[in-house]
Amino acid sequence: MDGTGWRPVKRTRTFEDVLAQIERRIAEDGLTVGDRLPAERHLAEQLGVSRSSVREAMRVLETLGVVSSQAGRGPDAGAVLTSRPDSALSDLLRLHLGLTGLEMREVIDTRHMIEQWAAAHAATRAAAHAAAHAAAGGATVGAATTELAAALAGMDAAGSPEEFVEHDTAFHCAIADASGNRLVAAIMRSLRDSMRKYSVEAVRRLGDTSVLRADHVRILEAIDGGDPEEAARAVSEHLAHAYPTLFR
Incomplete structure (x- = not known):
């Protein structure tokens, strides 16, 4: 705790950072429309981030029409890729930079x-x-x-x-x-x-x-x-x- 009663700050990745990592994984794994992304827990482990960060990034991707979330367990877990993320993420980045x-x-x-x-x-x-x-x-x-x-x-x-x-x-x-x-x-x-x-x-x-x-x-x-x-x-x-x- 510091003098104000708060603990020292622990930096967390922004959702844009997680989005960029997911985009790289999609490209590196050669995923195409219709392929399933790894389950939330596996993505969090692979990217070295919290599950909540992955969950928020996936929600943004779903909002942008990049993925479609589907319930499932085991091999059926994970969102399905519905479009390539390049243009959607570029649009999000332009909006983000324009607001700074x-x-x-x-x-x-x-x-x-x-x-x-x-x-x-x-x-x-x-x-x-x-x-x-x-x-x-x-x-x-x-x-x-x-x-x-x-x-x-x-x-x-x-x-x-x-x-x-x-x-x-x-x-x-x-x-x-x-x-x-x-x-x-x-x-x-x-x-x-x-x-x-x-x-x-x-x-x-x-x-x-x-x-x-x-x-x-x-x-x-x-x-x-x-x-x-x-x-x-x-x-x-x-x-x-x-x-x-x-x-x-």
């Missing part, structure tokens, strides 16, 4: 607009999901709830502002995923490196992350409860807590 020079207000204003919409739609979809399962006589925990709860647990266990922000970003990307709009999800992931510096600064400035945690719990409960208006309001007030000078 943005000012904080531009990034946060964009987040505010996108995340309110995404949270509202995520809540609407959660309500429809719950209604469908209730009609079928069953109950289940939605994928959105699982992803958001996992990110929230990661924030609770974080030992540094950088680590906290890594899980915080995963939380907000999960909201975009839950909206059901693949372009919104791709834009949020492209924004993440532009957000990281400002997010770390916000966490350091606040010191105590309990307010942010309470905000995340509120967002999760609104989405899980199928309340789109409350979900959008919770996101807006959360960003105001994190960046008060921009929401005066």
